[in-house]
Amino acid sequence: MTFKRPYSAGLAAFAVGLLAASSAYAEATVNKGDNAWMMTSTVLVLLMTIPGLALFYGGLVRSKNMLSVLAQVFYTVCIVTIIWVLYGYSLAFTGGSDFIGGFSKAFLKIAPEGKTILDAQAATFTADVNITELIYICFQMTFAAITPALIVGAFAERMKFAAVALFVPLWVTLIYLPIAHMVWYWAGPDAISAALKAVETAADGAAKTAAQAAFETAKTAFSDDGGWIFKKGAIDFAGGTVVHINAGIAGLVGAILIGKRTGYGKDLMAPHSLTMTMIGASLLWVGWFGFNAGSNLEASGGAALAMTNSFVATAAAALAWMFAEWIIKGHPSLLGALSGAVAGLVAVTPAAGFAGPMGAIVLGLVVGVVCLFFCTVIKNALGYDDALDVFGVHCVGGIVGALGTGILVNPALGGTGVMDYTIGKIAEYDLVAQMTSQFWGVCTTLVWSGVGSAILFKVVDVIVGLRATVEVEREGLDITEHTERAYNM
Amino acid sequence: MKIVMAIIKPFKLEEVRDALTAIGVHGLTVTEVKGYGRQKGHTEIYRGAEYAVSFLPKIKIEVAIASDQVDKTIDAITTAAKTGQIGDGKIFVINLDHAVRIRTGEADAAAL
Numbered sequence: 001m002t003f004k005r006p007y008s009a010g011l012a013a014f015a016v017g018l019l020a021a022s023s024a025y026a027e028a029t030v031n032k033g034d035n036a037w038m039m040t041s042t043v044l045v046l047l048m049t050i051p052g053l054a055l056f057y058g059g060l061v062r063s064k065n066m067l068s069v070l071a072q073v074f075y076t077v078c079i080v081t082i083i084w085v086l087y088g089y090s091l092a093f094t095g096g097s098d099f100i101g102g103f104s105k106a107f108l109k110i111a112p113e114g115k116t117i118l119d120a121q122a123a124t125f126t127a128d129v130n131i132t133e134l135i136y137i138c139f140q141m142t143f144a145a146i147t148p149a150l151i152v153g154a155f156a157e158r159m160k161f162a163a164v165a166l167f168v169p170l171w172v173t174l175i176y177l178p179i180a181h182m183v184w185y186w187a188g189p190d191a192i193s194a195a196l197k198a199v200e201t202a203a204d205g206a207a208k209t210a211a212q213a214a215f216e217t218a219k220t221a222f223s224d225d226g227g228w229i230f231k232k233g234a235i236d237f238a239g240g241t242v243v244h245i246n247a248g249i250a251g252l253v254g255a256i257l258i259g260k261r262t263g264y265g266k267d268l269m270a271p272h273s274l275t276m277t278m279i280g281a282s283l284l285w286v287g288w289f290g291f292n293a294g295s296n297l298e299a300s301g302g303a304a305l306a307m308t309n310s311f312v313a314t315a316a317a318a319l320a321w322m323f324a325e326w327i328i329k330g331h332p333s334l335l336g337a338l339s340g341a342v343a344g345l346v347a348v349t350p351a352a353g354f355a356g357p358m359g360a361i362v363l364g365l366v367v368g369v370v371c372l373f374f375c376t377v378i379k380n381a382l383g384y385d386d387a388l389d390v391f392g393v394h395c396v397g398g399i400v401g402a403l404g405t406g407i408l409v410n411p412a413l414g415g416t417g418v419m420d421y422t423i424g425k426i427a428e429y430d431l432v433a434q435m436t437s438q439f440w441g442v443c444t445t446l447v448w449s450g451v452g453s454a455i456l457f458k459v460v461d462v463i464v465g466l467r468a469t470v471e472v473e474r475e476g477l478d479i480t481e482h483t484e485r486a487y488n489m
Numbered sequence: 490m491k492i493v494m495a496i497i498k499p500f501k502l503e504e505v506r507d508a509l510t511a512i513g514v515h516g517l518t519v520t521e522v523k524g525y526g527r528q529k530g531h532t533e534i535y536r537g538a539e540y541a542v543s544f545l546p547k548i549k550i551e552v553a554i555a556s557d558q559v560d561k562t563i564d565a566i567t568t569a570a571k572t573g574q575i576g577d578g579k580i581f582v583i584n585l586d587h588a589v590r591i592r593t594g595e596a597d598a599a600a601l
Contacts, residue, residue: 268540270533335535376537389536 030121030130037299038135044290045142049077049149052287056280056342057153060388063272064476065157066486072152072164079165080145080172088144088172089137092180098228100178101185108137123188124297125419131297139294140180147176147243153388154251155258155466157269158473161481162464167456171250175452176242179445182227183234183242192222192421219422233433234441235409235418237306238295240350240401241445248395249446250453252386257457258466260385262473274335281338285314288345292352305416306352310345313364317344320368336372339393343371346397351405356414363408367400399442406438407431490585490597492553493562496524496578497570499548508569509552512561516601520549528576547578553585553601 054073058066080088087106096102110120110133120133148168152159195211195218202211223231229241236242261269271277292310296303321340326332347367348360355363375392386392409415410429418434420427460466472480479485497505499521506517523544530543554562563580571577590600 268542269538270540270542271535329534331534333534339536372537380537 041290041294048287052283059273059276068477076149084141127189127193150247154255154390156387182229185227187225232440233437237353244394244398251390255386309360313348313360314344316364317368340368343397347401355408359408504569508565
């Protein structure tokens with residue numbers, strides 16, 4: 001990989017930003033309400049993965065592979081948690097280059113000068129409003145954990161556990177961390193807002209000139225210090241690109257490289273418990289409020305908007321999928337409604353804090369039908385065995401969401417518009433510019449994750465082998481790989 | 490002695506049991522089975538993946554009776570299990586050579 005800027009230059013820019021910022025929020029304290037909300041959100045996102053996603057996926061496989069899916073998801077949460085505090089957070093959320101951060105906060109070395117790690121603060125989207133950095137670290141940790149857990153659905157029922165065990169840490173390190181950095185890393189609003197305020201309040205004459213010069217310096221530092229996709233202007237409120245497109249394309253690549261399940265298209269591969277899938281999907285919806293409304297980082301109106309959108313887009317998408325299926329196939333299915341709900345949650349993820357509620361309903365209606373089309377017509381036409389439709393729901397839903405966000409953020413359509421911190425207000429909306437930015441985000445993620453995942457799957461195949469033997473597959477992964485059965489009745 | 494074996498629709502089990510009790514058949518073995526006959530199977534659809542499920546769930550009951558009770562038993566089962574729809578099931582009658590009650594050692598007619 002090639003960096004746009006050398007590491008040292010990025011570090012210098014970061015240091016400038018840090019110096020400028022430190023004077024601004026030297027005496028800032030965190031708001032306990034924001035902290036409480038973010039701690040709640042963090043455990044809600046954990047709930048999405050375990051048991052939400054685990055049960056959603058587990059119910060969809062055959063009973064002989066139930067535990068293998070649960071084990072893979074649970075393992076993923078545990079390994080990513082450790083990676084995150086060792087170096088993951090630092091590589092994703094410190095300055096460095098446009099593509100990856102540095103090691104300055106590795107091993108959670110976040111304590112400010114002369115203080116402890118309890119005093120470290122992280123920026124929100126409002127100047128001089130911070131939250132405790134440890135909470136921000138845990139919050140982002142749960143995002144890093146759910147993303148690779150989403151991928152395991154694509155190659156469910158045939159991948160060796162050893163292969164999953166090796167693939168997940170490699171993928172998080174080489175695919176997730178750079179994408180998270182590219183999309184989400186920025187300098188924070190404090191320094192630029194303080195400089196802007198200084199210009200506005202400065203007396204005329206020399207003071208004004210000095211303040212203006214300081215502002216220009218701060219503006220340059222602000223524009224330089226951010227991730228590559230962030231600087232392209234792409235907006236992604238809670239992770240449509242970072243989580244869903246990223247995981248979805250990796251899943252498709254994995255499903256193609258590992259091959260179809262033995263007996264695919266011939267044997268009965270019906271879900272073994274749609275009851276569990278319903279429980280899992282519902283827990284996903286509940287947990288997703290932490291994901292989307294939590295991504296506001298403050299317990300404010302923005303969080304309430306994200307919460308509202310996460311209700312209505314999800315409901316609209318579930319109805320869209322269910323009624324489309326009813327019209328086309330003649331029956332409304334529960335699995336269709338559940339799949340639609342997840343597709344709606346995926347699509348509203350990047351839009352949650354940007355779209356208006358009516359826009360979110362339209363987004364949900366569109367994504368419900370588009371994902372149904374991809375999970376049935378396209379998948380059958382192309383013949384790949386994406387076992388649990390990770391691509392059809394998460395990647396396709398993520399793309400619909402990312403592009404839809406670019407449209408629905410428009411204040412004329414009830415959106416919030418995009419904040420421009422260098423002028424201190426909502427920027428003028430420009431459809432072409434915003435959609436171009438969104439395309440940059442989508443395409444960068446597709447290429448980075450698609451190509452990178454293909455390489456990683458090949459590496460893992462050489463080291464431990466990706467695929468279980470046909471005998472193991474027939475017997476089921478639970479008893480052969482884990483020597484356990486899900487149900488002893 | 491005979492064994493009357495019947496394959497019936499699952500939701501007809503209670504009615505069949507009541508009918509057999511009414512004619513004095515005390516004892517019945519029930520097994521959950523799957524199979525197909527003229528009813529064939531049905532189609533299940535999961536997110537667009539269609540599966541032809543050719544084995545339908547049925548209940549198999551077995552009763553051991555004296556030979557002179559066979560007609561009455563068949564009548565009782567037929568009446569109770571009939572819906573008139575395809576898939577009501579079948580009755581098979583098999584010769585029974587010997588029977589023993591495990592607790593007492595009684596044999597044949599006394600063991601039924």
